[in-house]
Amino acid sequence: xxxxxxxxxxxxxxxxxxxxxxxxxxxxxxxxxxxxxxxxxxxxxxxxxxxxxxxxxxxxxxxxxxxxxxxxxxxxxxxxxxxxxxxxxxxxxxxxxxxxxxxxxxxxxxxxxxxxxxxxxxxxxxxxxxxxxxxxxxxxxxxxxxxxxxxxxxxxxxxxxxxxxxxxxxxxxxxxxxxxxxxxxxxxxxxxxxxxxxxxxxxxxxxxxxxxxxxxxxxxxxxxxxxxxxxxxxxxxxxxxxxxxxxxxxxxxxxxxxxxxxxxxxxxxxxxxxxxxxxxxxxxxxxxxxxxxxxxxxxxxxxxxxxxxxxxxxxxxxxxxxxxxxxxxxxxxxxxxxxxxxxxxxxxxxxxxxxxxxxxxxxxxxxxxxxxxxxxxxxxxxxxxxxxxxxxxxxxxxxxxxxxxxxxxxxxxxxxxxxxxxxxxxxxxxxxxxxxxxxxxxxxxxxxxxxxxxxxxxxxxxxxxxxxxxxxxxxxxxxx
Amino acid sequence: xxxxxxxxxxxxxxxxxxxxxxxxxxxxxxxxxxxxxxxxxxxxxxxxxxxxxxxxxxxxxxxxxxxxxxxxxxxxxxxxxxxxxxxxxxxxxxxxxxxxxxxxxxxxxxxxxxxxxxxxxxxxxxxxxxxxxxxxxxxxxxxxxxxxxxxxxxxxxxxxxxxxxxxxxxxxxxxxxxxxxxxxxxxxxxxxxxxxxxxxxxxxxxxxxxxxxxxxxxxxxxxxxxxxxxxxxxxxxx
Ligand code: FES
Ligand code: NI
Numbered sequence: 001x002x003x004x005x006x007x008x009x010x011x012x013x014x015x016x017x018x019x020x021x022x023x024x025x026x027x028x029x030x031x032x033x034x035x036x037x038x039x040x041x042x043x044x045x046x047x048x049x050x051x052x053x054x055x056x057x058x059x060x061x062x063x064x065x066x067x068x069x070x071x072x073x074x075x076x077x078x079x080x081x082x083x084x085x086x087x088x089x090x091x092x093x094x095x096x097x098x099x100x101x102x103x104x105x106x107x108x109x110x111x112x113x114x115x116x117x118x119x120x121x122x123x124x125x126x127x128x129x130x131x132x133x134x135x136x137x138x139x140x141x142x143x144x145x146x147x148x149x150x151x152x153x154x155x156x157x158x159x160x161x162x163x164x165x166x167x168x169x170x171x172x173x174x175x176x177x178x179x180x181x182x183x184x185x186x187x188x189x190x191x192x193x194x195x196x197x198x199x200x201x202x203x204x205x206x207x208x209x210x211x212x213x214x215x216x217x218x219x220x221x222x223x224x225x226x227x228x229x230x231x232x233x234x235x236x237x238x239x240x241x242x243x244x245x246x247x248x249x250x251x252x253x254x255x256x257x258x259x260x261x262x263x264x265x266x267x268x269x270x271x272x273x274x275x276x277x278x279x280x281x282x283x284x285x286x287x288x289x290x291x292x293x294x295x296x297x298x299x300x301x302x303x304x305x306x307x308x309x310x311x312x313x314x315x316x317x318x319x320x321x322x323x324x325x326x327x328x329x330x331x332x333x334x335x336x337x338x339x340x341x342x343x344x345x346x347x348x349x350x351x352x353x354x355x356x357x358x359x360x361x362x363x364x365x366x367x368x369x370x371x372x373x374x375x376x377x378x379x380x381x382x383x384x385x386x387x388x389x390x391x392x393x394x395x396x397x398x399x400x401x402x403x404x405x406x407x408x409x410x411x412x413x414x415x416x417x418x419x420x421x422x423x424x425x426x427x428x429x430x431x432x433x434x435x436x437x438x439x440x441x442x443x444x445x446x447x448x449x450x451x452x453x454x455x456x457x458x459x460x461x462x463x464x465x466x467x468x469x470x471x472x473x474x475x476x477x478x479x480x
Numbered sequence: 481x482x483x484x485x486x487x488x489x490x491x492x493x494x495x496x497x498x499x500x501x502x503x504x505x506x507x508x509x510x511x512x513x514x515x516x517x518x519x520x521x522x523x524x525x526x527x528x529x530x531x532x533x534x535x536x537x538x539x540x541x542x543x544x545x546x547x548x549x550x551x552x553x554x555x556x557x558x559x560x561x562x563x564x565x566x567x568x569x570x571x572x573x574x575x576x577x578x579x580x581x582x583x584x585x586x587x588x589x590x591x592x593x594x595x596x597x598x599x600x601x602x603x604x605x606x607x608x609x610x611x612x613x614x615x616x617x618x619x620x621x622x623x624x625x626x627x628x629x630x631x632x633x634x635x636x637x638x639x640x641x642x643x644x645x646x647x648x649x650x651x652x653x654x655x656x657x658x659x660x661x662x663x664x665x666x667x668x669x670x671x672x673x674x675x676x677x678x679x680x681x682x683x684x685x686x687x688x689x690x691x692x693x694x695x696x697x698x699x700x701x702x703x704x705x706x707x708x709x710x711x712x713x714x715x716x717x718x
Binding site: 051052053056058059060063165168169173394 | 584616617624689697
């Protein structure tokens with residue numbers, strides 16, 4: 001740290017999924033030099049996996065994250081399919097897993113939007129914290145609060161019907177799935193689909209209206225150009241469960257396309273920085289300086305050529321009307337794109353539920369030729385998730401590398417915080433309520449796991465310290 | 481029924497045993513569940529785990545080794561004994577590394593099922609987190625010693641049911657562990673995937689490979705009913 005740099009330390013952001021704090025480094029003129037979002041991941045997990053029998057992985061790795069266990073469950077299962085030489089699941093196996101995945105996306109996006117993000121959008125970021133939370137939403141928009149609960153519940157019921165339990169199920173097994181969907185389970189879910197569709201359409205409209213009404217603000221707020229990375233289907237369609245990697249630049253030009261997960265090491269590397277446990281993934285083609293990218297709903301809506309369900313595709317087109325067809329690089333556009341995916345998910349769920357394959361009995365594909373190593377990817381609610389394993393001839397895991405979505409957005413979140421702090425501080429080294437608010441809103445747009453864990457009441461516990469060059473705390477603000 | 485019935489009581493309930501039966505066996509036949517762990521039907525009782533502890537005429541005894549005798553007064557389902565059993569089960573949990581949340585035996589594990597039956601939500605003793613070895617050298621079977629409770633059922637089953645001698649105990653006290661009959665590990669023994677010894681394991685310590693979670697949650701043995709409830713019957717009206 002340069003001699004004259006001051007640090008504003010905000011801590012801790014979270015208690016459960018890892019501890020985080022934000023340091024904002026100021027230069028001599030009290031301008032923002034850099035922002036560092038520290039997220040302490042659950043280290044040692046990859047080592048813990050070593051030696052375990054491979055078929056345990058889908059259930060074991062769910063423990064990595066209390067927020068998106070289903071994504072880890074399915075990603076590990078896909079990797080293990082590869083290890084045992086299964087390249088094609090049975091229709092029932094494949095569709096049950098897809099249903100589970102889209103159920104997870106649906107419940108995660110609904111939770112985030114209605115309970116975590118909607119206070120920011122409905123009341124504005126500068127609304128008092130006492131109001132800007134889910135309690136405030138319940139008071140002023142009870143219908144929305146109820147919808148959020150019901151939509152989350154719908155997603156969880158799908159997870160239960162496919163994975164066996166709402167949390168930490170065992171549904172995906174090597175080569176397939178351990179249960180099909182009974183007619184009774186199907187009918188119960190089908191009865192809800194129309195309502196979910198209606199509410200999802202409304203949610204897209206809320207996000208769209210918010211963006212259009214506040215276009216001047218959101219065009220600046222935490223906005224910066226970036227690359228975008230996502231899986232897409234062979235025909236360029238959005239596919240959240242499977243596909244190959246595509247990366248595009250801020251202007252939409254392609255950097256890589258149709259890169260198989262197995263070849264990810266050729267295209268993506270992770271940079272280690274001394275101040276962070278969390279690595280910084282980047283595209284090798286561009287290098288660590290400019291090769292970092294965003295992942296998640298915004299990146300996916302930007303990267304795909306189209307969405308193969310009609311309502312979400314119409315919503316995607318409306319999204320691109322605002323940007324004149326080029327990718328959006330606005331942090332706050334995550335909310336709108338997330339709701340487009342919410343809508344897409346319920347359309348996919350509806351289609352799947354009408355598919356008789358879900359009642360099939362051929363659950364598991366027979367193993368093929370064994371591989372010692374495999375890499376699987378999927379698009380988790382928060383972005384591209386990578387599981388890479390090596391398994392020895394005794395069936396024991398010898399190596400695991402997991403690149404989680406939040407890690408992929410590491411640089412992007414730092415940039416967003418830097419931009420927000422720069423705009424807010426503008427030469428005055430003071431910790432304002434506005435600074436706290438805006439950092440919170442900016443980070444939340446990316447829906448990192450650290451925020452989900454603490455946001456039940458719509459606010460982050462924050463402690464802000466202003467530390468001078470000698471290390472003295474000259475200012476301090478806390479928010480419980 | 482044989483003429484020479486042995487009459488005794490368990491918790492005041494009249495039980496009739498045949499000659500040679502243990503308290504546990506006679507109780508089971510009469511519809512009374514005595515919790516057990518190292519005992520298994522068809523194997524010589526070992527009296528190792530003490531989960532089956534009852535009071536016989538006031539004295540603590542393991543029901544799995546105690547022969548039934550006329551006029552015995554046996555206490556089984558008392559608060560005191562439930563507490564003792566709870567403690568024993570509790571200690572079995574903290575002595576090993578029992579991570580039910582990702583154990584493939586979860587829902588079909590007798591140790592876990594006993595914990596549920598006894599209402600143990602979290603052990604009261606501190607976890608010891610011992611370092612235990614896996615043996616995955618066999619192509620079809622593996623041993624995860626993290627989950628071994630040293631009940632010896634595999635040892636006895638291998639000898640008595642499979643006619644082999646694949647497993648045995650080595651070490652003493654805290655270092656006691658299950659060993660196999662080959663230096664290079666299970667893969668070098670004559671253990672086969674069809675051995676009854678593998679089914680004898682009450683926990684997820686001795687397992688067939690690549691079975692994992694094929695049976696969904698909710699459809700596993702103890703998901704349907706608590707352990708022991710297949711034995712329990714109300715006393716016949718007299
Ligand atoms: S069952 Fe009797 S001592 Fe273990
Ligand atoms: Ni997560």
